[in-house]
Amino acid sequence: MLLDYHTHTPLCNHAVGEPVEHCRRAIEIGLPEIGFSDHSPMPPRFDQWRMGLGQLPEYLKSVLRAKSEFPDLTVRVGLEADFHPGTEDYVQIVLAQYEFDYVIGSIHHLGDWGFDSPDEKDRWEKSDVGEVWAEYFGLVERLAQSGLYDILGHADVVKKFGYRPSGDVELLERKALEAVAKAGMAIELNTSGLRFPCKEMYPSERMIRAAREMEIPVTLGSDAHRPEQVGADFDQAVALLREVGYTNIARYEKRESESVPLG
Numbered sequence: 001m002l003l004d005y006h007t008h009t010p011l012c013n014h015a016v017g018e019p020v021e022h023c024r025r026a027i028e029i030g031l032p033e034i035g036f037s038d039h040s041p042m043p044p045r046f047d048q049w050r051m052g053l054g055q056l057p058e059y060l061k062s063v064l065r066a067k068s069e070f071p072d073l074t075v076r077v078g079l080e081a082d083f084h085p086g087t088e089d090y091v092q093i094v095l096a097q098y099e100f101d102y103v104i105g106s107i108h109h110l111g112d113w114g115f116d117s118p119d120e121k122d123r124w125e126k127s128d129v130g131e132v133w134a135e136y137f138g139l140v141e142r143l144a145q146s147g148l149y150d151i152l153g154h155a156d157v158v159k160k161f162g163y164r165p166s167g168d169v170e171l172l173e174r175k176a177l178e179a180v181a182k183a184g185m186a187i188e189l190n191t192s193g194l195r196f197p198c199k200e201m202y203p204s205e206r207m208i209r210a211a212r213e214m215e216i217p218v219t220l221g222s223d224a225h226r227p228e229q230v231g232a233d234f235d236q237a238v239a240l241l242r243e244v245g246y247t248n249i250a251r252y253e254k255r256e257s258e259s260v261p262l263g
């Protein structure tokens with residue numbers, strides 16, 4: 001089984017292509033299952049890169065339309081929800097609006113800094129890279145402990161623009177992964193990092209190897225922000241998963257996971 005659980009829609013204001021187009025692409029490349037995980041609503045003034053709470057029905061409608069149009073393709077309804085301390089109650093309210101198949105938990109902000117946004121890249125130059133990484137992985141731990149999410153999104157996205165600390169980060173990564181394992185969450189192997197300056201999937205080989213050792217289930221995602229990106233570089237992703245010993249992949253329905261053979 002192969003699936004792409006990380007895809008976006010135009011409602012986030014930085015993606016193109018309706019869900020039906022993503023589905024058409026999935027069928028074209030022989031992918032049997034796709035899930036949508038657009039950026040979830042957050043409290044007012046959080047950022048502009050997401051649907052508003054009032055647009056959630058429109059999102060669901062567009063995904064369900066695709067689902068009914070392609071009966072031979074399994075289509076899942078998910079969300080990519082931010083973890084940002086202080087907004088947990090809001091996230092919980094959003095997640096209660098619909099019976100989602102899965103929820104990806106992602107970190108895109110450290111305080112008021114959208115550290116993975118190209119618009120805010122300059123701030124990296126003024127930051128202590130080691131401190132930023134420590135803060136990021138500390139938040140991943142808290143994300144896992146919150147119990148709100150099923151899958152950790154782009155686990156080491158803090159490397160996106162290629163700013164890497166000189167010190168050893170393995171311990172930080174392992175502590176974060178231990179919290180993920182303890183929470184019973186899965187991790188995704190997200191190929192979108194290959195399209196950015198870090199030129200690596202999220203997470204790194206070292207980290208996905210550690211996840212495998214800890215028996216953390218895995219899903220796959222392209223983080224497609226346009227239909228052509230669905231399933232992008234999945235050959236590389238599957239090869240890496242096999243190399244580190246994964247034989248199975250996790251699928252989700254109504255927030256229950258099932259482990260099925262990979263490939």
Ligand code: ZN
Nearest residue numbers: 008012014039
């Ligand atoms: Zn996005």
Ligand code: FE
Nearest residue numbers: 080106153154
């Ligand atoms: Fe993300």
Ligand code: FE
Nearest residue numbers: 006008080223
């Ligand atoms: Fe995403």
Ligand code: ZN
Nearest residue numbers: 080106153223
């Ligand atoms: Zn993402």
